[in-house]
Amino acid sequence: MTDASLYAASPERSAEPEFRDYIALLKPRVMSLVVFTALVGLLVAPNPVHPMIAFTAILFIALGGGASGALNMWYDADIDAVMKRTRKRPIPAGRIARGEALALGLALSGIAVVMLGLAANLVAAGLLAFTIFFYVVIYTMWLKRWTPQNIVIGGAAGAFPPMIGWAVATGGVSLESVLMFGLIFVWTPPHFWSLALFMKSDYGDAGVPMLPVTHGRDATRRHILAYTLLLVPVSLALLATPIAGPAYLIAALVLNTRFVIGAVRIWRRDDAACTADDHRVEKRFFRLSLWYLFLHFGALLMDAALAQTGWGMF
Amino acid sequence: MSGFDRTTHELHHRRWGRNLGLGVVLIAFVAIVFGLTIAKVTTGADLQAYDHVARPALIEAE
Numbered sequence: 001m002t003d004a005s006l007y008a009a010s011p012e013r014s015a016e017p018e019f020r021d022y023i024a025l026l027k028p029r030v031m032s033l034v035v036f037t038a039l040v041g042l043l044v045a046p047n048p049v050h051p052m053i054a055f056t057a058i059l060f061i062a063l064g065g066g067a068s069g070a071l072n073m074w075y076d077a078d079i080d081a082v083m084k085r086t087r088k089r090p091i092p093a094g095r096i097a098r099g100e101a102l103a104l105g106l107a108l109s110g111i112a113v114v115m116l117g118l119a120a121n122l123v124a125a126g127l128l129a130f131t132i133f134f135y136v137v138i139y140t141m142w143l144k145r146w147t148p149q150n151i152v153i154g155g156a157a158g159a160f161p162p163m164i165g166w167a168v169a170t171g172g173v174s175l176e177s178v179l180m181f182g183l184i185f186v187w188t189p190p191h192f193w194s195l196a197l198f199m200k201s202d203y204g205d206a207g208v209p210m211l212p213v214t215h216g217r218d219a220t221r222r223h224i225l226a227y228t229l230l231l232v233p234v235s236l237a238l239l240a241t242p243i244a245g246p247a248y249l250i251a252a253l254v255l256n257t258r259f260v261i262g263a264v265r266i267w268r269r270d271d272a273a274c275t276a277d278d279h280r281v282e283k284r285f286f287r288l289s290l291w292y293l294f295l296h297f298g299a300l301l302m303d304a305a306l307a308q309t310g311w312g313m314f
Numbered sequence: 315m316s317g318f319d320r321t322t323h324e325l326h327h328r329r330w331g332r333n334l335g336l337g338v339v340l341i342a343f344v345a346i347v348f349g350l351t352i353a354k355v356t357t358g359a360d361l362q363a364y365d366h367v368a369r370p371a372l373i374e375a376e
Contacts, residue, residue: 017332018328019334050357051353052353053350056350059346118350
């Protein structure tokens with residue numbers, strides 16, 4: 001007998017987890033988007049923040065995002081086990097028990113909110129707490145399995161980080177942070193629906209009411225175009241605020257033009273064309289959507305840097 | 315404790331990795347709290363008096 005055998009695998013867990021399994025539970029790839037947008041929100045704000053406070057704030061915003069990822073995996077373990085894309089996640093793969101994910105998610109949520117409150121201010125901490133609540137309860141538990149509009153409303157959870165970053169620096173909410181929120185919020189539907197167009201069977205198998213499953217692929221293409229057109233004024237509206245400068249102007253003009261062209265191409269296609277080229281246009285649009293968001297926020301960062309040197313003003 | 319086989323099991327390696335990871339996280343957390351405290355103190359953030367009650371006697375005259 002060895003002491004190893006004292007720990008028989010639990011009914012939900014077939015293997016001893018490694019440290020990286022717990023890291024995987026925090027969805028590090030999603031966390032990177034949270035870190036980047038929150039950092040931009042913090043750095044473009046007019047109030048300078050001490051580097052250590054900024055680092056701590058971003059770290060705990062990321063941890064809050066990771067905690068909500070763990071809670072999402074706890075609740076969605078049944079869906080994750082069915083979908084090809086998520087089947088290897090720690091819970092469906094049998095490396096971590098659901099209860100462990102729940103405990104880790106709740107503990108890290110508490111730590112992240114309290115530490116952000118101590119490091120920055122109560123507004124930022126309150127926004128982070130609301131973001132976690134929104135993602136876990138409103139999106140994961142309620143909307144995701146109930147309505148094909150799940151990602152439209154649920155997208156708000158991913159849109160909060162720049163607003164939290166801004167609140168860390170300013171202690172409040174303002175037009176700039178609302179518009180940064182709006183940019184991610186309106187960007188989310190075309191981003192995810194283009195993914196759903198070429199991952200259709202996966203969502204269908206899991207019983208998740210994604211738009212292509214419930215309303216058909218033509219309706220999805222129309223929705224992608226509509227939200228892309230709606231995204232243009234939201235993106236350009238940031239130009240009316242002091243945080244956007246020449247870099248943002250160039251980025252917004254180029255990216256919106258390309259995004260609208262991509263959405264129109266998707267709208268004009270039918271299933272036969274998609275099958276013929278293995279969703280080449282949809283996949284390209286999805287990749288472009290990632291660049292769209294990254295470069296918009298990158299441009300805001302560049303304008304903040306230009307403003308420091310006195311080159312940012314029109 | 316003669317009934318136990320003390321040979322290293324693959325499970326021990328996994329557990330060692332986990333314990334090491336947790337140890338690093340805890341040390342990092344302590345370092346962050348320390349660094350944050352230093353940053354707050356040196357930037358003159360709102361500080362309360364030693365018993366959390368503002369004492370006029372502790373406030374330097376203008």
